Amino acid sequence: MEAVNHQITKSPNHQITWLGRLGNNPLAVAGFLIVGFLCLVALSAPWLAPYDPHAIDTWHILESPSKAHLLGTDPLGRDCLSRLIYGARISLLVGIVAVGIATVIGTILGALAGFYGKWIDGLIMRFVDIILCFPTIFLIMAVIAFLEPSIWNIMAVIGLTSWMGVARLVRAEFLSLRQRDFVLAARISGASNARIVFSHILPNAVAPILVATTLGVGGAILTESALSFLGIGVQSPTPSWGNMLTEGKDNLEIAWWLSMFPGMAILVTVLGYNLLGEGLRDALDPRIRSE
Amino acid sequence: MALFLYLIKKILTLGPTFLGITLISFMVMHLAPGEPMSLQADFNPKMTPEMRERLRAQYGLDRPLHIQYLQWLKGLAVLDLGRSFSPDRRPVWDKIKERLPVTLLINVLAIGLILVVAVPLGVAAAVRHNSFFDQVTTVLVFIAYAAPAFWVALLLMLYFGVHLGWLPISGLHSLMGYEQMSGWGKLLDWCRHLILPVLVSALGGLAGLSRYTRSSMLEVLKQDYITTARAKGLPERKVIYRHALRNALLPLITILGLSIPGLIGGSVIFESIFAIPGVGQLMWTSVMARGYPLLMGNLVIVSVLTLLGNQLADMGYALADPRIRTGVQMEN
Secondary structure, eight states: OOOHHHHHHHGHHHHHHHHHHHHTOOOHHHHHHHHHHHHHHHHHHHOOSOOOOOOOGGGGGTTOOSSSSOBBBBOOOHHHHHHHHHHHHHHHHHHHHHHOOOOOHHHHHHHHHHHHHHHHHHHHHHHHHHHHHHHHHHHHHHHHSSSSSOOOHHHHHHHHTSOOHHHHHHHHHHHHHHHHHHHHHHTTTTOOHIIIIIIIHHHHHHHHHHHHHHHHHHHHHHHHHHHHHHTTSSSSSOOOOHHHHHHHHHHTOOOHHHHHHHHHHHHHHHHHHHHHHHHHHHHHOOOOOOO | HHHHHHHHHHHHHHHHHHHHHHHHHHHHHHHSSEEEEEEEEOOOOOOOOOHHHHHHHTTTTTHHHHHHHHHHHHHTTTOOOOSSSSSOOOOOOHHHHHHHHHHHHHHHHHHHHHHHHHHHHHHHHHTTSHHHHHHHHHHHHHHEEEEHHHHHHHHHIIIIIISSSSSSOOOSSSSSSSSSSSSSHHHHHHHHHHHHHHHHHHHHHHEEEEEEEEHHHHHHHHHHHHHHHTTTTHHHHIIIIIIIIIHHHHHOOOOHHHTHHHHHHHHHHHHHHOOOHHHHHHHHHHHHHHHHHHHHHHHHHHHHHHHHHHHHHHHHHHHHHHHHHTTTOOOO
């Protein structure tokens, strides 16, 4: 079995860079295009949006999709398409910043546990196990209950409650990498712990962290939208896909378009990040291809 | 014997984890900026500083943190989680107790549905690896995994509730005429109300577990003993379900255990959408009212439930895997 694996990694296919492998995977390319498109939409929202997303127009409330309002209007007469476009900013921002926070915390704790081992490892991993017992949404709700529900607090809270996966992953990487010969060589040449961690071990652990981060953005966007939907996330009038769906729920019987489009936007965004993440996983590590 | 020791070891780790859960819940509530009392008081314009102090003393919030924690822990030991801040002033445990069965019922039904649908689906996809069926289910699984549960709930309500009018979209039973129904009628009424919530809470786990079943089966089907089973002329059915599936199911027990927090967390969402009086809805209302004893009680109870669920999964794994059961370490 070992020998077979060895041959696969040595095959000519291996000469292709991971970017090439990513490009050969149609699902990953689709994911990349979706994510890229969304980033463009978010960045150019002021030019793309046909109306001001906050402009209330009491003459045109709850209008179904038409030429003037492609995705209809909400109970305050605001243009849904414009709100959807501005909502992309919120979702992407929350998703990326929250995952950034989680990645930093997870990497630091995972690295400490994996590098030092012994009681430090035991302590940190015990802590991770305990936090994992909390259904995340309950933990988030308990914290948010006493905070102003601002977008910055939402990001911080989602980040602070979702680092455990990254910590476990980084720890496992560090545990296996610190045994390798190149780490031993660095140690023998007198490299400090910091140098070993930052210039020898961490660069080798970047690939799985990148995969986890990409997949994490999708999860964070789902969490943010669920919180906003429940009324404890991003608050109206700031448009977020989650709080737009709350209006959809309140007008379910009379305005289907309010429920339809923001949900599709969330679905497509999360799908994009998940496809890209899975593609990255396959491309970065040929040994753990999912097939 | 080995199994017995394994179980004892597992149970002994429960204690510290449980203490950890209570400590973290306590710290989350007390160290979060903004004090529960001040927010509670902010709602009441007639609140004077003296009244505020009296309230603080009444709830013991003026004492040092570690005393408060020990006090609360002592209460927890006899399931006294304090009284709720809401006007009815009922004990928190009573409130949780009456809502717990509903949440548990829906989650158990959801887990049942996940198992019944996801495992055969994953097996079928793995057996027909790379076929049209496999590709279609893979795409569907990706979509189901990315779809926000509350949105799916809205769409189902829109279609089956509003458009077709087949299923009720809120509550646990009908409001009108429920009392007049016969026993079977009541049961049927309950079932009709439970269909959409169970479906929605199962969706995410369903996608995940069928994906895992598929990859676990693919892994097992590559093993030598499958070739052996085929070579000795066993019918394919037997190879798949007797030899392959039994081994492929092992890691799934762990996966199922890990998905429990997500399932319980999902209760908040579908209970608030479908207006189901469970612990998720209780959590939501207590967040909205900043009812802090209720919040803390809720947080601890759901995490302990999760802990127990994980423990059950661990024990199930130990019972199912002869390598752990007999304590023999095998190379694999």
